[in-house]
Amino acid sequence: MLTIGTLSKKTGTKVQTIRYYEQIGLMPEPGRTEGGQRRYDSSQLDRLSFIRHSRQLGFSLDAIRELLDLSDHPNRPCDEADAIARRQLKQVEQRMARLKALRTELKRMVHECSGGRTADCRVLEVLRDHSECLTEHDEIGA
Amino acid sequence: MLTIGTLSKKTGTKVQTIRYYEQIGLMPEPGRTEGGQRRYDSSQLDRLSFIRHSRQLGFSLDAIRELLDLSDHPNRPCDEADAIARRQLKQVEQRMARLKALRTELKRMVHECSGGRTADCRVLEVLRDHSECLTEHDEIGA
DNA sequence: CTTGAACCTTCAGTGGCTAGAGGATGTAGA
DNA sequence: TCTACATCCTCTAGCCACTGAAGGTTCAAG
Incomplete structure (x- = not known):
């Protein structure tokens, strides 16, 4: 279980940016501790890496949304x-x-x-x- | 005396953008008709052309502010x-x-x-x- | 049990415009 | 002179993709 700070370091994304991605529905809502802190698993880490890498290549968040969607449906034509x-x-x-x-x-x-x-x-x-x-x-x- | 619409056409700048430039102090406040409509003279047309051309070359509005200031003081070193x-x-x-x-x-x-x-x-x-x-x-x- | 780093929410701001609502003005033709 | 209507006005809010700060809470190490 990863904290948001760990995710931040691993992907080079600011903590606020991760929360922002969640807010706009690009990242799923993660689990929470009893006290209300976010906890991530490795699939969420992968997703964030995908997003970040796509951003580095200049894709807009909208384009990334589409790409993520496609990535989630392996049987659709590419x-x-x-x-x-x-x-x-x-x-x-x-x-x-x-x-x-x-x-x-x-x-x-x-x-x-x-x-x-x-x-x-x-x-x-x-x-x-x-x-x-x-x-x-x-x-x-x- | 030029209306804002004429200025807009001559420089390829949207009317709203001209008003925006005025609002942030990049364009001076022009004269007004009795009814309150803006009227420009040719010096303001020059200034707007300068701004637009600089924007086309990618200068930020802040940089343009400096450039305009320099342009207004012909005796300073360049x-x-x-x-x-x-x-x-x-x-x-x-x-x-x-x-x-x-x-x-x-x-x-x-x-x-x-x-x-x-x-x-x-x-x-x-x-x-x-x-x-x-x-x-x-x-x-x- | 205490410390303090990391977390939380919420709000506001960045740059450079752009769009729209809702109303006033200016001008050309009848 | 009247009317039509293009153009003007102000004001507010929205765009993208974050970023920063205020003010408070939680978690883990010692």
Whole structure:
């Protein structure tokens, strides 16, 4: 029987986050001691590890909910899990493309700044006038 | 004199977002009509364009506040603006590196899934067991 | 039996918006 | 001048995925 603190250490998840996952129904309600403290077993540890690992790979909690559900039904076809992962991959690739454009622009800004007064600062100049940008970039909401 | 809607269209910023920027002190309080509607001039349009462009380049509102402040003082040395941009560039590079690791892992997962039952799904298997990952990845909080 | 680390609940806050309710204003056409 | 209606106003609440703190209780070691 594991305390929430032990689970926290084993998975690198903050205690509050574990309670939060329980609150939103991602983790099941665990057993309790007489005094009301949570006690977990190893299946719950596995589940939390799955969640954490998925989060590290950038899956949303909603996607993780679906993945967990699929994981709980071993006889269903796995197309869906596959689709979720593909979707995630696509998102990652889109974000990378955007970041690449940003990097180009930022590099150029920094490179061109010669260190005088703010009045002549290329960084600020570029920010003032989008038309100075060579690439399209649209980071907002990424 | 521009209405908030015109400003919205010209900068691609939602009306509510403009009001939000005013509320947090990023945009100045504009003049008002007798009836209480906001009216902007071209300097405010410039300021909003600056903000939007900076957001597109991924700067936080706090960073933008600093940049705007620097922009308002043309005689100060521009080291600070430079430093802010460099910091942002560094962040972008770090995020790219993380995303690259994620992409590798996701690609491998998707590639190895042969489309059977969820019980044998490589996607789910990898999520279950971090030790199957070849690269370090730590997307959370990125 | 005492100490104190770890646990409990509840509430509020983060960033950067976004949505909706319910009502007021401004402007173009009849 | 009247009317229609697009646009404006304020205010409140919600999104995601947590994180922190207040104030109190429980558990295990010594």
